[in-house]
Amino acid sequence: MSGDKKGPIRTCVLGVGLAGLTFHIPFVLALPELFTLQAVLERNPTSEGGKLKERFGVSVHIHRTLQDVLADPQIELVIVGTPNATHYSFAKAALEAGKHVLVDKPVTATAEQARELGALAKSKGLVIYPYQNRRFDSDFLALRALLREPSSSPQSLGDLVEFESHFDRYRLALKGTWKDEPTPANGQTYDLGSHLIDQALVLFGRPNFVSGFIENARNIGNPSVDDTFTILLRYNAGIVSPHAIFVVLRAHILSVRTQQLRYKVRGTKGTYIKYGLDVQEDQLRVLPEPKAIYNPDYGLESESIWATVENIQSDGSVVKTVRPSDAPGAYPDLFRNLAAVIRGGAEQAVKWEEAATVIQIIELAHQSSREGRTLEVPKA
Template sequence: MSPIKTCVLGVGLSGLTFHVPFLLALPELFELYAVLERNPKSPGGKVKERFGVDVKIHKSFEDVLKDEAIELVIVGTPNATHYGFVKGSLEAGKHVLVDKPAVPSSAEASELGALANSKGLVLYAYQNRRWDSDFLALRRLLSEPRSSPASLGDIVEFESHFDRYRNDLKNSWKKEDQPGAGQVYDLGAHLIDQVVVLFGRPASVTGFIANVRGLGNQNVDDSFTIILQYPANKSQKLSLTVILRAHILSVRSPQLRYIVRGSKGTFVKYGLDVQEDQLKIMPDPKGIFTQSFGREPDEISGTIDTIDSNGIVKQQPWPTLEKGAYVELFRNLAAAIRTGAETAVNWEEVIAQLEIIELAHASSKEGRTINLTPSA
């Protein structure tokens, strides 16, 4: 297969950290052919400055659309611009990988999904945290057979956090009152996506969303708690409550990541996947293939408390054996484009994620729990 000629829209944190390194590290799958950089401050632009690689620089989106060599467009621009860039790229016959949140509304996501299908194009959401090391370790734990000493039994409560401490307001587009702004769209998109992967579509949504610091535009949230309810059914014998939280004034190191309670045990995990921090300072994209990349420190591995046959609570480690593997998203993307392989991130899941975000905002504003209609 010939490498997929790719153009990255946006060479800020997203482009230079989450996309360009993987494109350069996988030359057999991708060719970093061009970037959209409206005002490059050097002849080679930011990619040349950071990685020493020459790429074609387009200074307008219109030039990107006219460039027939481009097969794949990666959208790593501010959230409010996603819809226009994705739609324009699809209409020009180009595959698209778009950062989360894919677009600000579920209606827009449905429209773009239908457009991609009508043109036979791949539309892929960059939900990279499905390949976080601790999430992979958690999925392994939840797949343990009930006879296993590590089994948590029936899951009754799932708590997932992206807390942090930031008591200042950085000059960022994420703080502007635009479509897709705020922490629910930013960090919540990751938390909700992981839950949809694990448990599917919830029955109801309750949101508590606020700007707790009182900084910047008061319509732009900086913290949230979202509660999702899953009733008991054939596959889930007991009802399940999901609590998703991101608080901006959480003084803790390391921060809490997961608490998962089951009928037989509880899993607790602190600390975050290390890939983002490693990618920010990585001088050579091939570093993603080293043994240390994506490998979390042993000291933040999770623990399990379970009850044995004598009713005694025992604690055991649940080490994160898995390496974080954002690279697998790009391998799957290439396979979807070149061979028609199934995408690991299903677009219907993306639509469900956005519906939950919308209902969480409505719930918080109206002060009530809102039922989620079943999928068609």
Template sequence: MSGPIKCSILGAGLSLQAFHYPFIATYPDLFTLHSVLERSATASKSSARDFTGLEGLKVVNTLEEVTGDDEVELVVISTPNLSHFEYAKKCLSAGKHVLIEKPLTPTYAEAIELIDLAKEKNLILAPFQNRRWDADFLAAKGLLKEEKLGQLLEFVSRFDRFRPQAVPNTWKEAPGQLNDAIYNLGSHLIDQALVLFGKPEKVGGWCYNLRAPEGLDDSFLLHLYYPRSHPLSKPYPLLVTLQASIINPGSKQLRYQIKGNKGLYTKYGLDVQEATLRKVDWNTGLPEDVTPVGKDGWGVEADGAEGELELVKEDGSWETVK
């Protein structure tokens, strides 16, 4: 490769607009958006071209136009979950590096087949685990590294919503398509737990439906059990709870609750990066209240949104730290 990596994005929806193009545009020395697969696009109408403002953007209607293009080096797959394996296999077979929106694939066997193929072709295959760079996750990671809470007892990580009504006409709400919450938000929560604690000793859980349509589990609860020998909890057993509920009332939604033998960390609300990027129209420019990606102040929460750390002092009293 020479010069910026030429990227093709499969899909022209939210993933293009809020998760991929902003970062490609931010680092032009490293990446350039070469093309977008947008099946409904025509020569005169393209939502990808309208959003990016790139008049020379190549917009195609078929995957074959991407895999057969020698200029494309990296393919970003942001299509429905059931297409991930097929599309990734075709792209890897064509010699393209592949980045896939979570989940990598719906099944373990498919993931292993893609990993083996990428190794055989000497190509990069990676899931897009962007939540590893959320400010709240990095704060929790830092607390554990610094052992601020002492030895851990319990770790709770949640991604909750209050959406009593299903969203119509979207593949993410279609039953029977492996779009369940465990594949969606669960991919982030599980990945974060594995980054922090490694593989658990035992796993228990429940996937369930709180609203129509039937056949789509929009909520889940997972318990990951770690032994007393785990370095972050020794000599205590460690329970990690991961949960997402689509109907969770309340103006404040719990994100983290981390308990140790020397303190408690509590955080409400979600990282602000996604919400910020959803406000940006890259064709017309950044709103005045949006800090450019990668600049000082990017992703910084408003005052009052930070987590609260409660530490026990030597005399047994408690100290609260924002």
């Protein structure tokens, strides 16, 4: 899907809230050889230059309506960083206007909508790319490397039997934003669940069964907006491992701990345990300038939260070693790949069909929770 145009990709970011100013605009500005920030969508700027100038001192054209964005012939790429309920309609409108699209997670409210957008992009020869940045977390990169090691490796976990992944928070009150509203694709399962499910699918592929336990644990706000979930994915024996694998994905809104559990992976030869979160989001929230992503400490985890691996030896003893997250987190790589796809027809590192499967699993988890039963995952 490469175009005839050359040079940096002229880009418009829809939304200058947390998503736009933290997860998208810094990389567009920090990669000027690949992207030019042509404009942003900000409906009601409260100052000259809007939030972008307030945050980074950069001035670009501010469009007030989506229609103005779509009518701008200079814009090649639209990044959708607006509230979840708008992702489908905004992405569809951008594709119909002939723009490439990067869509923040969750990409849509339903898998049917996601598949429709994928088909539309393909019919128009356009790129639609899901923003699954947590594939580029430093600890996830380290874990993927461990799971690829041969069984003869001293730190190999052997045949996998269980994978547990957490993204917990402590938040007693509502935030008072659109995320608290009962609109399509809202709730913790669509928000944090999109990350955890995507990582599980990257590691293990499509599961055989899904069980969901989804609730509003705080009993505040609209009861249909979930804040806590446990999702169980079952992989039959012989799919990924000689053993059946249970994948446990959890996010709890009332998790009080100084250092949260991130991963626990059990195998026949050992266990991998990781605490603490990837540092990139915290760094991006206080980024002094976009080029700070080139600082040596960007994406590097503290050794204090590196993982440990406990391996069973042939004599029954246990050897405990530190497993470093020594490769930095790499959110910029997603944008580099996006540019290579648009300009050079490269393969997408994050495929749209994979994002559609994430939404399908979320829908099945919600159905499972409502009906109180385990559901089989349809074959692709």
